[in-house]
Amino acid sequence: MVSEKIYSFLLSAYRWYLLTPERSLEEAYQAALKIKEIEDKHFNGNKIDHNSTLYSSSVIDYFLADVKNLLKTARMRLTEFRASRWFSNESRQKAAQKTGIQYPAHTVILEKLEFIDQVISKYTTEIETITDITTTSSVTISHENNIAQPLNSQAIVQTNGNKPKRKADSTGVLPRSILTTITRLQSELDPNSEQDVVQSFRQNQKRTITSVRFILLLIIIPLLTHQISKALLVGPMVDKWRSSETAQLFLNAEMEEEALSELERFEERIKFENMISNAPPISSAELELKMQEKAQEVAQEFRTVSANAIKNVFADICSVIAFIWFLLVSKPAIAVLKDFFDHVVYGLSDSAKAFIIILFTDIFVGFHSPHGWEVILEGISRHWGLPANRDFIFVFIATFPVVLDTIFKYWIFRYLNRISPSAVATYHNMNE
Numbered sequence: 001m002v003s004e005k006i007y008s009f010l011l012s013a014y015r016w017y018l019l020t021p022e023r024s025l026e027e028a029y030q031a032a033l034k035i036k037e038i039e040d041k042h043f044n045g046n047k048i049d050h051n052s053t054l055y056s057s058s059v060i061d062y063f064l065a066d067v068k069n070l071l072k073t074a075r076m077r078l079t080e081f082r083a084s085r086w087f088s089n090e091s092r093q094k095a096a097q098k099t100g101i102q103y104p105a106h107t108v109i110l111e112k113l114e115f116i117d118q119v120i121s122k123y124t125t126e127i128e129t130i131t132d133i134t135t136t137s138s139v140t141i142s143h144e145n146n147i148a149q150p151l152n153s154q155a156i157v158q159t160n161g162n163k164p165k166r167k168a169d170s171t172g173v174l175p176r177s178i179l180t181t182i183t184r185l186q187s188e189l190d191p192n193s194e195q196d197v198v199q200s201f202r203q204n205q206k207r208t209i210t211s212v213r214f215i216l217l218l219i220i221i222p223l224l225t226h227q228i229s230k231a232l233l234v235g236p237m238v239d240k241w242r243s244s245e246t247a248q249l250f251l252n253a254e255m256e257e258e259a260l261s262e263l264e265r266f267e268e269r270i271k272f273e274n275m276i277s278n279a280p281p282i283s284s285a286e287l288e289l290k291m292q293e294k295a296q297e298v299a300q301e302f303r304t305v306s307a308n309a310i311k312n313v314f315a316d317i318c319s320v321i322a323f324i325w326f327l328l329v330s331k332p333a334i335a336v337l338k339d340f341f342d343h344v345v346y347g348l349s350d351s352a353k354a355f356i357i358i359l360f361t362d363i364f365v366g367f368h369s370p371h372g373w374e375v376i377l378e379g380i381s382r383h384w385g386l387p388a389n390r391d392f393i394f395v396f397i398a399t400f401p402v403v404l405d406t407i408f409k410y411w412i413f414r415y416l417n418r419i420s421p422s423a424v425a426t427y428h429n430m431n432e
Contacts, residue, residue, distance in 0.1 A: 020084040028077035029112045031070045032119040038063060047122045049206075056332055067123065074120055204343075211340035214333040217326065225322040230315035238311050242303070249299055251306045252387040259298050266294045309385025316384075350420060354427035357412070365405040370397045 039045055048060070048067050055063075250256040270290060274282050327334065348356070363369060374393055381388045417424045 021081050024077040024081040024084060025109065025112055028074045028081065028116050031074040031077070032116045035067055035070050035074075035119050038066065057335075071120055071123055074116060078116065207336055207340050207343075210333060211337045214330065214337050217330075218323070221326050222319040222323045226315045226319040229318040230311050234311050234314040234318070238307055238314075242307050242310075249303055249306065251309060251385040254387050255302055255305070255385075259302050262298055263291065263295060267291060306385060309383065312383050313385075346419065350423040350426045351430075353416070353420065353423040354430050357408070357427055358431060361405065361408055365401040365408065369401055373397050373401065 035048075039048060042048075042055070042063065048063050250259070267287070270282065270287065345353070363372065374397065377393050377396060378388045412424060412427070
């Protein structure tokens, strides 16, 4: 009895040993299927990437943690499959047949191996990055960015905690240039530096593409919403409401004065042309008839202008709603855009920073800026059909540029002076 139990145990163990290749391949295949299921269900069939804008960084960290475990399982089982296949020989296959084991067909094995390689090959070059990302709770600028970018292009540095710390808030005992030089030398001596540079370039490329696309959408979506709502929704409603001839012709007194001035110029032009052409004096009835025709033309023109101003008000409201909605659903893209602007702004040279600061301050808060603000405010008033209140415009020009100038000076003193003192010195020299 005991010998039969031992024989049964040994036979079961031997069968388990003979089924090792099939079992390992099946486990690796199931792990690849789970990764593919996550991709299809949550990422539209695309690779699970921390730069994806579909979810927040915390949600993507959750998926990446699962992917890391599944990739580890798939790789270990593939290694086990290869090792067990290496020990496979003809005698082993015959022994398996005697014990009643039927190996799957070669076509099935090849299909599973091809599927596994297709899934995990997308993550082969980023497995280290995935490991680092899953241990943090937010997007940080990794060590690879120190290789591909100089000091003044690093907008964010990693702290000991989970929260990323921006360059503006980082201070140290030693000058930052010395620490960066040491870090760069360490990176250059690293045998994996070439792969790190390639990975850093890919991350920067994805960040740039995402940021440029997001900026274009920020411009295109409000404009399209304005035009579509004005043509299809707001326009027909306003036209139906103002279809009556008794509808208000002028929305404000400025429109009425402009129409009267146009009629007066038209009358004076008719009289002047009649005088210089040596023609008989124009009769009062004929002049009255021409003035009536011109008046109808001017009335139709200003009726259209007034209706268009009302349409602009409601269409702009729709554009603002679409703009706010897009910002609310694009929080991950906003974080990427901030990172992109940090790298762009802080990556400029000192003279370029000073040039841009002087350009913006002179345009918005400089000596000639009041004329520009006046044109902008009058254009906005005309766009909405409102009277251009000169008192409001003068008060706005007297206060708002001052507030902007204060914000610029505070930013220079609070942040730029700490990050790049040489840029501040260059700015003062250029501004004198």
